[in-house]
Amino acid sequence: MKVTMLGCGASAGVPMIGCDCEVCTSNDPKNKRSRVSLLLEINDINILIDTSPDLRMQAIANNIRRVDAVLYTHDHADHTHGVDDLRAFNYLSNKTIPVYGDQETIGILQEKFKYVFLPRPQNIWYRPSIEPHVLPDAPVLQFTLMGLDFVAFKQQHGKIATLGYRIGNFAYSTDVNHLPEAAFDALQGVEVWVVDCLRYTESPTHSNLERTLEWIGRMRPKLSVLTHMGHEFEYHKLASELPAGVVPGYDNMVIEL
Numbered sequence: 276m277k278v279t280m281l282g283c284g285a286s287a288g289v290p291m292i293g294c295d296c297e298v299c300t301s302n303d304p305k306n307k308r309s310r311v312s313l314l315l316e317i318n319d320i321n322i323l324i325d326t327s328p329d330l331r332m333q334a335i336a337n338n339i340r341r342v343d344a345v346l347y348t349h350d351h352a353d354h355t356h357g358v359d360d361l362r363a364f365n366y367l368s369n370k371t372i373p374v375y376g377d378q379e380t381i382g383i384l385q386e387k388f389k390y391v392f393l394p395r396p397q398n399i400w401y402r403p404s405i406e407p408h409v410l411p412d413a414p415v416l417q418f419t420l421m422g423l424d425f426v427a428f429k430q431q432h433g434k435i436a437t438l439g440y441r442i443g444n445f446a447y448s449t450d451v452n453h454l455p456e457a458a459f460d461a462l463q464g465v466e467v468w469v470v471d472c473l474r475y476t477e478s479p480t481h482s483n484l485e486r487t488l489e490w491i492g493r494m495r496p497k498l499s500v501l502t503h504m505g506h507e508f509e510y511h512k513l514a515s516e517l518p519a520g521v522v523p524g525y526d527n528m529v530i531e532l
């Protein structure tokens with residue numbers, strides 16, 4: 276399995292529009308963070324997690340030619356508003372793309388982006404063609420997608436729920452400020468964990484450095500990669516502050532499992 280971190284930035288991205296701070300004005304590519312998304316490549320199947328508003332540039336930067344399915348974590352704009360860019364993959368494969376998420380997420384996508392669910396246009400890919408699949412509501416859910424076994428686990432993200440995903444020994448937990456016990460159970464034995472870490476200070480909707488390190492201390496994966504990071508984090512400064520086995524993510528980072 277190959278995991279590509281397409282984006283590791285907070286909802287506004289880094290640099291942020293109108294900000295002159297040290298990180299936003301840094302020329303280091305590791306301080307440039309597009310909106311969060313991951314690509315999983317397993318047995319020649321490409322699964323995209325979320326459609327970031329930066330999807331087009333992420334796909335070009337990583338030479339992505341195929342998306343076989345999309346798993347959504349939740350409906351927030353920084354995770355969904357790149358849905359229109361899926362039409363490039365419809366065009367390349369000549370196929371409709373199945374997308375998965377909880378009832379709330381699929382419902383809001385259908386409301387906000389009604390046009391992407393219309394019957395598939397004939398051979399003209401001027402709009403995306405996606406097929407919605409609702410994952411049943413459960414604290415922990417096992418499901419099969421294209422012959423691959425996934426686990427979805429519910430996480431708390433302020434007032435809403437998000438889905439974390441696990442496949443084999445890899446797990447992804449973005450947009451979470453509280454992990455229920457069932458989620459910790461679902462994460463048992465994970466070797467690589469990409470996990471939310473917005474900033475140093477507390478947030479009502481995201482994890483901060485102290486809390487994320489607490490979770491990592493409890494789960495002890497071989498490698499933990501921080502994501503959904505804002506402009507408070509200077510990459511090298513943060514990297515020097517982390518314990519062994521924990522690293523900040525960066526755009527286009529590749530993890531082989």
Ligand SMILES: [Zn+2]
Binds near residue numbers: 351450
């Ligand atoms: Zn987000």
Ligand SMILES: [Zn+2]
Binds near residue numbers: 294295
């Ligand atoms: Zn800034």
Ligand SMILES: [Zn+2]
Binds near residue numbers: 349351432450
């Ligand atoms: Zn969110």
